[in-house]
Amino acid sequence: MPLPSAGAAAARPLGPKDVRPLDEVDRAILAALAADARVSNKDLAERVGVAQSTCLARVRALVRDRVIRGFHADVDPRALGHDLQAMIAVRLQPDARGAINDSIAALSRRPEVLEVYFVAGANDFLVHVATPSTDELRRFVGDVLNRDPAVAGTETNLIFEHIRARGRL
Amino acid sequence: MPLPSAGAAAARPLGPKDVRPLDEVDRAILAALAADARVSNKDLAERVGVAQSTCLARVRALVRDRVIRGFHADVDPRALGHDLQAMIAVRLQPDARGAINDSIAALSRRPEVLEVYFVAGANDFLVHVATPSTDELRRFVGDVLNRDPAVAGTETNLIFEHIRARGRL
DNA sequence: CAGGTTATCGAATGATCTTCGGTTCGCTTG
DNA sequence: CAAGCGAACCGAAGATCATTCGATAACCTG
Numbered sequence: 001m002p003l004p005s006a007g008a009a010a011a012r013p014l015g016p017k018d019v020r021p022l023d024e025v026d027r028a029i030l031a032a033l034a035a036d037a038r039v040s041n042k043d044l045a046e047r048v049g050v051a052q053s054t055c056l057a058r059v060r061a062l063v064r065d066r067v068i069r070g071f072h073a074d075v076d077p078r079a080l081g082h083d084l085q086a087m088i089a090v091r092l093q094p095d096a097r098g099a100i101n102d103s104i105a106a107l108s109r110r111p112e113v114l115e116v117y118f119v120a121g122a123n124d125f126l127v128h129v130a131t132p133s134t135d136e137l138r139r140f141v142g143d144v145l146n147r148d149p150a151v152a153g154t155e156t157n158l159i160f161e162h163i164r165a166r167g168r169l
Numbered sequence: 170m171p172l173p174s175a176g177a178a179a180a181r182p183l184g185p186k187d188v189r190p191l192d193e194v195d196r197a198i199l200a201a202l203a204a205d206a207r208v209s210n211k212d213l214a215e216r217v218g219v220a221q222s223t224c225l226a227r228v229r230a231l232v233r234d235r236v237i238r239g240f241h242a243d244v245d246p247r248a249l250g251h252d253l254q255a256m257i258a259v260r261l262q263p264d265a266r267g268a269i270n271d272s273i274a275a276l277s278r279r280p281e282v283l284e285v286y287f288v289a290g291a292n293d294f295l296v297h298v299a300t301p302s303t304d305e306l307r308r309f310v311g312d313v314l315n316r317d318p319a320v321a322g323t324e325t326n327l328i329f330e331h332i333r334a335r336g337r338l
Numbered sequence: 339c340a341g342g343t344t345a346t347c348g349a350a351t352g353a354t355c356t357t358c359g360g361t362t363c364g365c366t367t368g
Numbered sequence: 369c370a371a372g373c374g375a376a377c378c379g380a381a382g383a384t385c386a387t388t389c390g391a392t393a394a395c396c397t398g
Contacts, residue, residue, distance in 0.1 A: 030242065030249070034244050037207060051379070053356075054378070067244065070243045071240065072204070073240050074240070075237055076235060076237075104332060109337070115331065120327040162287070163284065165279075221348095222386095
């Protein structure tokens with residue numbers, strides 16, 4: 001089962017995130033690595049039914065082509081003393097929307113911030129944060145978000161539980 | 170499964186999830202594995218400054234104690250043909266809130282579902298989904314969510330971009 | 339202060355990763 | 369249609385790594 005040649009893809013205009021055709025082996029590799037990123041190459045090769053060398057080359061290609069964006073340990077925020085999680089909806093000033101990417105970039109560098117969703121609708125983005133306590137949360141919302149002149153308003157919702165369904169492709 | 174007090178930890182009856190003290194080495198290991206879950210044990214040991222055998226024992230203990238919940242490859246949904254992402258806020262019927270865990274568990278098994286946030290506030294939970302197209306999204310909202318009698322209403326917001334700040338502890 | 343427990347280390351072994359040359363397959367060219 | 373070319377695959381072998389083990393040190397606890 002051969003992979004289609006790269007030649008066919010050349011003519012399209014296409015953004016940087018071009019979709020690359022994935023065959024059954026690729027999908028099996030992705031599913032296995034999404035479930036457990038630390039499987040040995042040997043086991044992975046056996047499971048998807050190719051030689052070890054082929055499997056290694058496939059994984060490297062998937063990383064090179066950004067199909068796999070990274071491998072991460074999922075650390076429980078509570079173990080780090082971050083017992084409180086919240087989802088904060090942020091609305092920006094209408095004239096500040098041009099700089100929205102700066103805002104998001106700055107946010108995602110803060111240690112409390114786990115994820116940022118840039119959304120359509122009444123709010124401009126959602127920020128998923130984890131803090132040690134309500135004090136820290138208040139400080140984040142007050143000092144970091146609302147102090148920014150680009151921010152028109154925020155709405156904070158506590159998160160009781162967060163289930164990551166990833167790991168099952 | 171409660172996510173209780175951030176306060177005094179001593180008196181509690183203690184679940185399996187009890188907070189365990191982490192030293193500097195543990196934190197360094199967590200930071201390294203959060204950034205790259207596939208570092209070799211040898212490199213990891215050198216970076217955090219302990220022997221390989223000690224490092225291996227530490228990592229195993231962190232996994233055993235659920236400080237590390239898993240190791241996952243971060244796969245770009247677009248590579249799988251899921252070009253559309255959305256955050257769907259779901260409100261349940263007041264008398265259905267007892268079965269909320271069932272609803273969430275059922276949701277998180279669907280292939281479109283990436284994450285589920287069980288929240289306080291006007292909505293009961295948020296569902297982060299990725300679908301191939303608007304058709305699939307409509308089908309998910311209509312056939313899966315609104316068809317469930319426990320669901321009182323939904324509100325769908327498209328996601329333009331999703332930034333994962335994890336990887337930097 | 340003795341006993342017991344736990345964490346650490348270094349070295350040896352066993353397993354794995356990674357590279358390499360050779361082969362096949364499909365597509366293009368002459 | 370055969371030769372040429374490129375891409376992907378495989379198996380084997382050396383380099384590298386993971387894992388186990390016994391010994392040692394540090395720490396409570398009684």
